[in-house]
Amino acid sequence: MGTKNNNDLFYTCSLIEYIGRQMKRTRKEVVDCLTKERIQRIYEFADVFHCEPIEKVADEFIQECHMNSGTFDNVQACRYKIPDYWDIGEVYERLIEDCYDDHKIVDGIWEVYHSWIDAQISNYNSDFYYQPRDYIAACYEEGVVL
Incomplete structure (x- = not known):
């Protein structure tokens, strides 16, 4: 579908x-707080934001959105080795790339984070998030874990 390895x-x-992870929010809640417009901005200017420490960029968006802390802590709930946020970012990136065309990326971000698969990927006690990308994409498109 889309360009492979969309940085x-x-x-x-x-x-x-x-x-x-910082705000203890489900990833769907984060996306809702950010809004589609901000996500579009992050996506369009990612190469610029990437030059700054991610902590600083995250803090700026948290402040801008007036995001408060929640109670969703999948890191604390993890009984095994916690995947890095870059590793999980890559899982979402590949899924969105595999299921959406380049001109639909922001819609793809919105739809994936608002779908059932968000909870599956965020469950670090399952092995779902490190399955092959084509398997995860097939599950997403079928609407169930195959």
Whole structure:
């Protein structure tokens, strides 16, 4: 479908993951707080944001959105080795690349984070997030874990 290894998408998804961990919010909640317009901006200017430490960029968006802390802590709930936020960002990036055309990337971000698969990827006690990308894309498109 889309361009393989879309670095701007990778950064956008990793930032969403980072913010979710910082604020103890589901990734869907993070996306809702950010709004589609801000996500578009992050995606368009990812190469610029990437020059700054992710902590600083995350903090600026958290402040701008007036995002408060939640109670979703999938890192604390993890009984095994916690995947890095860049690793999880890559899972979302690949899924969105595999299922959406380049001109639909921001819609793809919105739809994926608002779908059932968000909870699956965020469950670090399952092995779902490190399955092959084509398997994850097939599950997403079928609407169930195959």
